[in-house]
Amino acid sequence: MLVDSHCHLDFPEFQGREDELVAAMQANQVGWALVAGVTLERFPGVLALAERFPRLYAAVGVHPDTQDGQEADEETLLRLADHPKVVAIGETGLDYYRLEGDLEWQRERFRTHIRAARKCRKPLIIHTREAAADTLCILEEEGAGEVGGVFHCFTENRSVAEAALALGFHISFSGIVTFKNALQIKEVATLVPLDRLLVETDAPYLAPVPYRGKLNHPALVRHVAEEVAKLRGIGVEELADATTSNFFRLFGVDKNA
Numbered sequence: 001m002l003v004d005s006h007c008h009l010d011f012p013e014f015q016g017r018e019d020e021l022v023a024a025m026q027a028n029q030v031g032w033a034l035v036a037g038v039t040l041e042r043f044p045g046v047l048a049l050a051e052r053f054p055r056l057y058a059a060v061g062v063h064p065d066t067q068d069g070q071e072a073d074e075e076t077l078l079r080l081a082d083h084p085k086v087v088a089i090g091e092t093g094l095d096y097y098r099l100e101g102d103l104e105w106q107r108e109r110f111r112t113h114i115r116a117a118r119k120c121r122k123p124l125i126i127h128t129r130e131a132a133a134d135t136l137c138i139l140e141e142e143g144a145g146e147v148g149g150v151f152h153c154f155t156e157n158r159s160v161a162e163a164a165l166a167l168g169f170h171i172s173f174s175g176i177v178t179f180k181n182a183l184q185i186k187e188v189a190t191l192v193p194l195d196r197l198l199v200e201t202d203a204p205y206l207a208p209v210p211y212r213g214k215l216n217h218p219a220l221v222r223h224v225a226e227e228v229a230k231l232r233g234i235g236v237e238e239l240a241d242a243t244t245s246n247f248f249r250l251f252g253v254d255k256n257a
């Protein structure tokens with residue numbers, strides 16, 4: 001059984017298709033999925049999925065690309081995270097690719113999320129794009145290693161992976177690892193210790209080969225797992241066992257509950 005450690009099943013693309021897509025997960029031996037928050041306005045929809053489907057979990061956070069909308073102060077994050085199905089704070093982090101100008105507000109927001117995570121003792125889901133040095137620096141300054149978490153949809157190089165691992169974080173690969181030209185990411189996927197590895201879809205984006213360009217959904221995480229297993233020269237069953245137990249250990253949930 002696999003876990004999709006990061007998806008956005010609450011997005012409008014999936015509206016009305018939730019039952020069908022959760023059934024497709026089961027049919028493809030994808031037992032569980034984590035739905036990551038991107039705005040506070042959308043969080044009720046994320047939580048509703050986790051409350052409705054026993055095998056979906058939620059994370060609360062405001063994405064670094066969210067410019068408008070309600071800001072997440074520490075108190076709000078703590079209040080929303082105080083729920084048995086909310087297993088992480090995120091997604092949060094820095095994105096210097098999409099937005100320009102003075103992004104100090106992103107760094108402040110990131111620090112707030114880390115402080116909240118440390119207070120509620122839940123791990124962080126980190127989004128970083130063209131901002132690896134600042135991301136690592138802030139994680140270190142704010143003592144994020146105390147709760148750990150995951151660098152999701154990893155697209156950085158080997159030295160960023162090593163620094164993230166040294167801080168105690170896990171690394172999650174998305175469908176990008178199946179893309180032919182993603183050589184650097186394929187290399188990193190062979191280097192992450194098996195007990196720090198996760199797989200994800202980041203659906204609705206980044207559908208893996210052979211579905212590239214189509215609408216992604218959690219069941220397709222199987223193709224990500226198959227590629228990572230192939231790159232590492234192990235069977236997909238071994239990779240599934242490792243990544244699934246990593247997920248349940250990291251997020252502190254009992255899969256039989």
Ligand SMILES: [Zn+2]
Nearest residue numbers: 091127152153
């Ligand atoms: Zn992200």
Ligand SMILES: [Zn+2]
Nearest residue numbers: 006036091202
């Ligand atoms: Zn995401």
